Amino acid sequence: MANCMVFHTQIASIMEVLANAAVAEICKLVDDDYAVFRLEITQSQKENRTLRRKLQLLELKVSRERVLASRPSSVKIFDRYRGMARGHLTGGHRSSVKPAGPNTWGDDQPITVNEGSGTSTQHVILIESAEAAGPGGLSLVKQERTEGEDPTHSRDIQTGAEAGVVPPVAVEDLATTPQHRTRPSITEVSGTLSAVLKSETETLTVTHRLLHTGSDHGSDPERLLLGRLGCSPAPDSKYLLYGKPSPRTVHSHQDSGGASETGNDLSRCYTTAMDPGIMSLVLETQTDLSRADCNQYSSSVYSEGGIDKKSEVILIDEVTVKMEGDAPLTCNADETHLRERYSQSNTSDFLDCRDRLETNLNVTTHSPLHAVRDRDPVSPSMAPYNSLGSIFFDQVFNSDERARDEGRGGGATSGNSKEKRFLCMFCNKGFSCLRKVEIHQRVHTGENPFSCTQCEKRFSRQDHLKRHQRVHTGEKPFSCPQCEKRFSQAGDLKRHQRVHTGEKPFSCTQCHMCFALAGNLKMHLKVHKGERPFTSVHCGKRFSERSYLRTHQQKKHSAV
DNA sequence: CTGGGGAGGGGGCCC
């Protein structure tokens, strides 16, 4: 009996152990399966999100293509340019616009809009050309805010978050979150037209197409003409405005779905800031718009606070940031690139540009720097881009530039007969006519349509080519009456004649030495400054000029 | 270092 009891106890123990083992195993299996299951669920959710996102994008693309097909001369919008300096704007308003060009999107350059005191209005427009961006390369971002609005609501126009796509196109205080940017983002600029285009106290300007670019390469006939709705273009304007000249105001919407929910999705514009390698997504959807309306609304909207100003026409094809109020700009973004690009001869120009942007208040500012960034400064292949230069009409002149021009005796700004109403969108410089702006903008675009048949050198201007060809022909039409020396350029002769006159207009402020040539004074100043950037690799001796170093090295060589 | 020339970029003006 006792044995029986012991036996039963042992059996019970064994059973218990076995049961525990079985439970543990079952639990383990369940846990494993649960983990796997949970992983699968997570992956499925991710896939669902991805697919949903793709579906949305495809829908948008289809809609956009439908619109494009319905308007033969569709507005090509560019958002290739970022705003100046990533929001290095001071004063009441700060704005910077990120370029969304196919190759110009940086991974850390979002559309950013900043408004310091938030006094009145702010508009950020990104426009991208389908031609430049390729198929699907349309985008438009318009942001506008009126006083008192909550930036987090009125200005957050991104829909990417909802779609699980990306962080928002930055609308932020750059002073506090200067680096908050990047990530691909989809920004819906407008929901329905009715919702988007509301009448307000502000006027707005809508991009319109420029009919002709005049570029030699002619690869980009699309230009956008921004005209402020509600105001007719200047009577002598050479540009025609499409669309209805009715005052409107474009509002950005936070929820992209709102438009479709209303069933009145007349205009949906998306733009994306893409990480490198991510498929460009720049979608613009516009349906049920007449052609005029397409031109009107698909274009970016440019608004400004005053209705009663003159020169209501603004012509852009890139990005326009209209600054109102005191908003000095600093185009520090990609400054390095520009310096590199213009290091040969345009550095001063770049600096001028920068100065202008920094000091030019109450003037339409543009953001071309980024567009320049990714282009080859010398490659002729940049032609497709070249003609994208844009011209801004405005009555606002840059005071610095004007002073400079007046100092040079330039008459373009003197008097009222030749107002510089055509502003270069790259540097804001004003010109009296369109042609001059087009030529000038080659400075920024690098377009060199005139090539020498003998040496393949290229020039931005025909007269420069002609002048250059004297190198090959040996023509020196300018002869010195004193010494019969001949020169190919009149300026060279004039400069040479100082040899005879003894004129030395360039004097050193530190030692009162005088020089006939500015370059000589410049070199001389290095002596005072002790600048010796050129170092001999052989002996470590330093020189202020490269030529000195070269001479030194040649002497070393010959000595050896 | 200095003097000077070659060549190019850019703006303005005239025709």
Add this chain to the structure above:
DNA sequence: GGGGCCCCCTCCCCA
């Protein structure tokens, strides 16, 4: 509107 020219400026190079 385009061509051409003048002018200024700058960089580079060489003697």
